[in-house]
Amino acid sequence: MSALLSARGLKLAFGGLKAADGIDLDVMDGEFLAIIGPNGAGKTTFINMTTGYLKPQAGSIEFDGKPILGMSPRKIVALGIGRSFQLPQLFTEHTVLENAALAVAARSGIWSPFAPLMRPSIRQEAEALLDRFGLSPVADRRADALNEGARKLADIAMAVALRPRLLLMDEPTSGVAAADKMAVVETLVRVLRESRVTAVFVEHDMEVVARFADRVAVWGQGRIMALGDPQTVLNDPQVRRDVIGELPQEALHAPT
Amino acid sequence: MTRTQELLLALLGAVLLLALAWAVPWLRFVLTVALAKSLAVFGILLLLRAGQVSFGHALYLALAAYTAAFTAMLIPEALILLPVAAIASALVGLVVGLFVVRYREIFFGMLNLALSMVFYSLLEKFYSITHGTDGMRLPPLRFAGIPLEGEFQGWVLLILAVVLALGFGALVRIYLASPMGQALAGIKTRETRLEFLGVPARRVLLAAYVLAALMAGCGGAVLAMTTRLVTPALAYWTASGELVFIAILGGAGSVFGPVIGAVAFELTRVYAAALVADAWQLILGSVLLLVILFAPGGLWGMGKALLSRRKIA
Numbered sequence: 075m076s077a078l079l080s081a082r083g084l085k086l087a088f089g090g091l092k093a094a095d096g097i098d099l100d101v102m103d104g105e106f107l108a109i110i111g112p113n114g115a116g117k118t119t120f121i122n123m124t125t126g127y128l129k130p131q132a133g134s135i136e137f138d139g140k141p142i143l144g145m146s147p148r149k150i151v152a153l154g155i156g157r158s159f160q161l162p163q164l165f166t167e168h169t170v171l172e173n174a175a176l177a178v179a180a181r182s183g184i185w186s187p188f189a190p191l192m193r194p195s196i197r198q199e200a201e202a203l204l205d206r207f208g209l210s211p212v213a214d215r216r217a218d219a220l221n222e223g224a225r226k227l228a229d230i231a232m233a234v235a236l237r238p239r240l241l242l243m244d245e246p247t248s249g250v251a252a253a254d255k256m257a258v259v260e261t262l263v264r265v266l267r268e269s270r271v272t273a274v275f276v277e278h279d280m281e282v283v284a285r286f287a288d289r290v291a292v293w294g295q296g297r298i299m300a301l302g303d304p305q306t307v308l309n310d311p312q313v314r315r316d317v318i319g320e321l322p323q324e325a326l327h328a329p330t
Numbered sequence: 331m332t333r334t335q336e337l338l339l340a341l342l343g344a345v346l347l348l349a350l351a352w353a354v355p356w357l358r359f360v361l362t363v364a365l366a367k368s369l370a371v372f373g374i375l376l377l378l379r380a381g382q383v384s385f386g387h388a389l390y391l392a393l394a395a396y397t398a399a400f401t402a403m404l405i406p407e408a409l410i411l412l413p414v415a416a417i418a419s420a421l422v423g424l425v426v427g428l429f430v431v432r433y434r435e436i437f438f439g440m441l442n443l444a445l446s447m448v449f450y451s452l453l454e455k456f457y458s459i460t461h462g463t464d465g466m467r468l469p470p471l472r473f474a475g476i477p478l479e480g481e482f483q484g485w486v487l488l489i490l491a492v493v494l495a496l497g498f499g500a501l502v503r504i505y506l507a508s509p510m511g512q513a514l515a516g517i518k519t520r521e522t523r524l525e526f527l528g529v530p531a532r533r534v535l536l537a538a539y540v541l542a543a544l545m546a547g548c549g550g551a552v553l554a555m556t557t558r559l560v561t562p563a564l565a566y567w568t569a570s571g572e573l574v575f576i577a578i579l580g581g582a583g584s585v586f587g588p589v590i591g592a593v594a595f596e597l598t599r600v601y602a603a604a605l606v607a608d609a610w611q612l613i614l615g616s617v618l619l620l621v622i623l624f625a626p627g628g629l630w631g632m633g634k635a636l637l638s639r640r641k642i643a
């Protein structure tokens with residue numbers, strides 16, 4: 075396995091606050107990498123730097139062997155890095171289907187002023203996409219009328235519509251009702267495996283991490299404190315104390 | 331409302347306007363001016379979709395009107411003046427647009443205002459070229475080689491304005507339903523997402539801005555040919571405010587809004603000026619207030635609500 079994304083020595087401080095303090099990370103082609111860590115550790119900042127939203131003050135990032143640092147979010151998206159957001163970024167006055175259709179249309183370029191967005195080819199693909207995410211029942215609702223969990227999924231669906239090679243997801247399951255969570259993640263993982271997407275996801279639920287991640291990276295104060303397979307990392311005494319100490323024991327014995 | 335219904339309504343509206351102009355001949359001029367303005371208001375409607383309000387859009391109306399006036403000194407042919415003025419306006423829209431689409435909301439609005447006022451001052455100051463506030467008269471014009479005079483001129487220009495309003499109305503309607511138009515609406519709600527879809531939001535706005543300038547350009551040309559007099563007042567900020575007023579009055583939710591708004595506005599102005607000359611501004615202000623408070627969908631929204639209520643009843 076080769077590294078699809080490699081970050082080296084990423085540094086970014088907001089005033090005196092070090093949100094990234096020398097991040098080195100390789101994301102392997104095809105893996106599911108979970109990022110865990112306390113609030114304010116710099117998890118979102120890492121995603122923001124990788125997607126061109128924030129520019130690190132030092133370091134380098136390569137995607138598929140090409141340096142991408144300093145590129146605009148748009149260029150990076152075009153290279154095949156998609157992302158979803160901690161706070162879903164949907165077109166709130168459009169329906170869920172229209173959101174998906176815009177994402178589908180965006181893949182091939184939107185510069186057609188005469189053919190309607192909702193032409194059969196785009197509509198069908200958008201409907202199929204929502205179907206895979208279990209969002210068909212809410213397809214005709216306005217995006218701002220969805221519950222948090224559905225918003226999260228719609229947000230991810232829009233990123234997936236672009237057929238990225240690497241997908242960065244910021245807390246995909248936060249806001250999803252506890253009872254639905256595993257089902258939602260299972261759906262999500264199935265879609266991503268089907269599309270052969272390499273995924274990095276920030277996650278606070280250790281059960282989800284234990285079950286679905288190939289590797290786990292532990293963030294703390296802008297640094298990677300631990301990195302490895304879930305079994306080892308989640309049972310590391312220091313990680314347990316600092317990050318997951320307060321979580322129920324049985325989470326760690328969930329089936330893998 | 332289905333597409334066929336909209337088409338029928340548009341054609342019906344066109345016939346009604348022509349019938350009105352036939353029944354009350356002096357309204358021909360008023361209606362032509364109203365339609366010319368509605369072409370510029372289509373542009374306001376486009377920009378409103380992106381959540382942006384231009385307070386300087388009359389710049390393009392005035393620019394095209396002056397372009398028509400200057401060109402008419404060389405070639406007084408309506409069929410030449412119209413495209414020349416429209417293209418000039420679109421080109422300036424492209425250059426100005428490259429700059430203003432970097433800004434949003436109040437900055438976008440005020441930059442447009444500032445640029446229109448710069449143009450206004452230029453028109454006023456360069457007396458030797460533009461005759462300052464006296465303005466410029468257009469020579470007698472021709473249409474496809476036939477001299478435009480009297481009745482004939484009135485009808486030709488009104489029909490031209492009707493055709494342009496129908497054509498651009500249809501174009502804007504199609505444009506708004508296209509990916510470009512839907513992305514335009516995305517600028518209003520979630521511009522970051524557009525960027526992360528790989529869509530350059532500024533270029534989406536620029537395309538709409540240039541189309542808006544082009545339409546205002548056609549409006550300016552018709553206006554110049556109809557009034558045969560162009561003055562710097564066309565570019566004054568109140569003229570731009572008037573366009574935004576018409577957009578809100580007619581309703582920004584549909585392409586019918588600008589035309590209904592413009593016709594209602596010009597008719598009210600004519601009658602109000604005749605009846606209560608000094609109360610015109612007061613009427614204007616009150617109507618705007620009422621529309622914003624009680625009919626945010628504008629006259630079009632009100633009409634549609636009435637129609638659907640009747641259907642249910």
Ligand SMILES: Nc1ncnc2c1ncn2[C@@H]1O[C@H](COP(=O)(O)OP(=O)(O)OP(=O)(O)O)[C@@H](O)[C@H]1O
Pocket residue numbers: 088091092093111112113114115116117118119120160
């Ligand atoms: N644009 C910014 N300007 C200033 N400070 C910022 C900015 N972005 C992040 N920070 C700060 O950097 C630190 C790391 O933020 P980040 O959002 O990356 O944390 P996180 O690990 O994603 O936390 P959470 O779990 O709460 O989402 C926080 O203290 C945050 O306040």
Ligand SMILES: [Mg+2]
Pocket residue numbers: 117118119160244
């Ligand atoms: Mg975060």
